[in-house]
Amino acid sequence: MSNEENMIKEALYYQRGISGKEAEKELLILERRELSEKEIEEFIKKWGGSYSSLFCYRLSESFFYPEGGGQPCDRGSIAGAELLFVEEKDGELWQYTEADFPEGAKVLCKFDTDFRRWQSENHSAEHIFSGLVTQHFPYKNSGFHMECFGGNPHMTVDFDGEFSEKELEELEQGVNAVIRQNLPVREIYLEGEEENTSSERKEGNISFRQKKALEGDIRIIEIPEVDSCACCGTHVSFTGEIGVFTILSYEKHRKGCRLTMLAGELAFLALEKKLKLLSGFAQSLSRPWTEIPEAFRSLQEKIFEKEEEKRGILEAGIRLLEEKILKELKERRKEIKTLFLGSPLQDSCFSYYGKNSYLFLYLSDLGMKDLQKICDRLRLSLPLSLICLGKKEEGFSVVAGSKEEDMRAFGKLLGEKLSFRGGGQKEMIQGSTGVGFREMNAFIERIL
Structure with missing residues (x-):
């Protein structure tokens, strides 16, 4: 800071x-x-x-x-x-x-004394963390922000470099070790100094970090053998007052990284809440919380098996649907140019309705990815344009594809008549519309 x-x-x-x-x-x-x-x-x-x-x-x-x-x-x-x-x-x-x-x-x-204390605990913890980074890495602190009020208290610190998972673990342990040492957090004032633009500066026997050019009186926060930094924020008197420090998340940011962290009473409350959630999760699995990683891996394997099973069923369903439509098309007399398959769409697990060169499929239980997979597969084998519809709370998810037709023009028509919102390529578009079955069937009868 x-x-x-x-x-x-x-x-x-x-x-x-x-x-x-x-x-x-x-x-x-x-x-x-x-x-x-x-x-x-x-x-x-x-x-x-x-x-x-x-x-x-x-x-x-x-x-x-x-x-x-x-x-x-x-x-x-x-x-x-x-x-x-x-x-x-x-x-x-x-x-x-x-x-x-x-x-x-x-x-x-x-x-508000609590709010002042929360800010002081977190700010001092950030100095400890940044001081340890400066000692062990060639990175500089490039951004800092605190939010110690509301439902999601945290502070974010940006660095112009990246850390491994092991390095973050060691830094977190290092900060908590400094907290336990209960070191003094001192204020040092330098009066009337001239502007200096470097990120590190030494005045007499005092060396300190600074994030931007400073001039005039300078206040330095010093934690012996840990950190010394120009700062105008509030701080605790001894590191032991912080109590605990934890890293909440890590992400790449610009050319470096952004760390989200928390310290002091707010960190204790967040860790307590996390432990209760983990304990509740462990109880639901009838396992001790120390075995949660193993239980989670087991759940992931079962989910993967279910997904594989679902994919197999979906593949079989696509093949049957393809065969059924091709058979029905073949049985129709060639002189009948108007395609008519199925009956008006209904709110059931599966229904289809075709007219002219379009076929509408309603697949209520499938999400967007599955709709895209079905559409991409069938549009290549069926001599018509395909519109796959999935269920939403209001309206439909829509994926439309064709081997020959430019579906972007069809998407424009859907937008004009059914308030369709989405986009895509010539071969396939996707999006959603808020209309119901009555409006959708009327659109098929009137437009196609």
Whole structure:
């Protein structure tokens, strides 16, 4: 996380271990400003919500933590009104609420101690992780974001390189080892430094990471023998306060990777929930949770066997259907040019309806992949265009194919008459339509 310019060394939001009444303070409103309609629209577009009016205030002390560098601002209240956002502009903090207070008024300010603690636990854990990466890999931290509120708390960290599964496991274990050592998390301030654009920097005996060019006063967060990094975020006092750290997921991202992780109380709650789910899954399998991988492999094998069986049945069904249609076509007199097979489609397991040079197949239990397989197979052997329909909650899945006809033109016709949405190539198209059987049969009778 990068340091913001002109951070205030004595800011109240840097005080650690705050709880109870310490998390509230009566402050003076030094300046008040009402946002214009255009500013409110921009605020809503960026942060969500719905507001008819918004006000921002400059308070007598730096009490609330401002958004910056990947860490969201504090949650809290001003005189009972919800704190919507906190930002720093030109070295001054501005607090946003819907409530209107006059300049010079004294207001009771409170911040959410749990939310502040969650952010501090996760931010310190991210420093440990990034510090270990810097020690053992030639990668740089290229992005950081935290979300410690809502139903899916997490933080994401981007690196300009990739890790193996074993390396991630070792890094996760390394972070938890540092947490157990209960090392101090120190603040160091460098005053009035000139701009430096390198990702690593040394001032006197102090060497530290930085993610962008910094100038002015610099705040450094140091964890002895683990990490030293320029940072404006909130942190715990000792690594032991974090408790636990876990990597939630890993994915390739741009030219490197993105790690989703969690630490502290939020990680403990997430791991507890995961363990309960695993225990419930194990109980349903009548196996101890330690044997879940083996049980899962067994289930996968059974599913594969069922899929193989299903594919065999499908192949046999396609052959029978092909034979039946070809036989029926052959039995018809050659002088009858109008094709008519089956009867109007019905909501049953299988039905077919053909007219002119089109054959509609309704296959209620099959998904899109199976429909594509059937259509691709039969369109090559049948002297007509084929439209395979599958069941959806509303309407049909549609796959249409032909050996001769350009089905993209047919798709356009479906779009005009049946609100078909989809696409494909000349030989075969796929998509869906929301109409029912009555509309589909009427389309066949009227158009074809």
